[in-house]
Amino acid sequence: MMLAVGIVVMIITKGGDAALNALLSGAGEAVTLCLSMCGAYIFWMGFMGVVKKSGLMDGLSKLLSPAMRFLFPNAGEAATAISMNISANMLGMGNAATPYGIEAMRLMQKNNPKPNIATYEMCVFLCINASCLELLPSGLIALRQACGSTAPASIVLPTFLSSACATIVAVLCCKLLPQA
């Protein structure tokens, strides 16, 4: 839709050449960005490989387990998958988080008496996921660097604080809502 409106307006106001230029420059920008992000992605994903292998991610999820018991009193066997998912999300590894998240949902669904209606635990899980407490937004740091930032990591602290506020609000809402 944005594309259609843009092309129509542009052909009218600036002619076809300018419109084609704008189309191609957008594609060129994407290629340049991806190329310059490639290095940073390789570094961060390699780093995350070390985090996983050294057991730090398991450590983080163990650290989170008291909080998990508070948030998901009836999660049962899904608790591990839930904390792995949230730990991965906190480290900006959305791709690693998704399989754990779906696994957690599957395990919670097993004990769901009404399979087409979400359980309380599922809703809480999704709400916390949506507020995504962020310790290290590695992908964003890579993007900022690719865009020429001199201080790509300067966003870490405000991002953490702001996502923490969102998480607190989400948790409060969930606790205030009825479980049934």
Add this chain to the structure above:
Amino acid sequence: MISALVPIFVLLVMLYALIRRVDVFSAFCEGATGALPLIGTILPCLAAMLIAISVFRESGAMDFVVRLLEPLCDPIGFDARLLPLVLLRPFSGSAAMAINSDIMLKYGADSKVGYLASILVGASETVFYTVALYFGAIGVKRTRFTIPVAMLATLVSVVTGVIFGNLFYR
């Protein structure tokens, strides 16, 4: 001081891994293998979005929309240029990423608007996509209070993101 935080974190993790006698090199390579396919899946979406944004902006349509919304945003001190980002963020991660990079390339990655855009992307999540994916995977149709609470959390992250961004920006 704060700028050293991330390198120090990297150092600590590496040291810890060494103490735990992890083969750091192969663990690194194993993780990094995933980077290229990931870039490969991002590129087409990013290109499509950036093409659309580029045309939309160059045609002047973007300025028009921004000017239209300015009277709403100015009184509360919100930069109208961030509005497309905030509106698309809950639906598409790659769209938000494309708008964010577009803002950073246009106004500078270290400009205030670029800084705020990055924080807003980092502190929120692709709510509708995640909800659709997770609930879709197990066939749940009624999601109860998930969407209202998730959207409230997103709103909080936008408001606090702008506040903290203004506070920390130098």
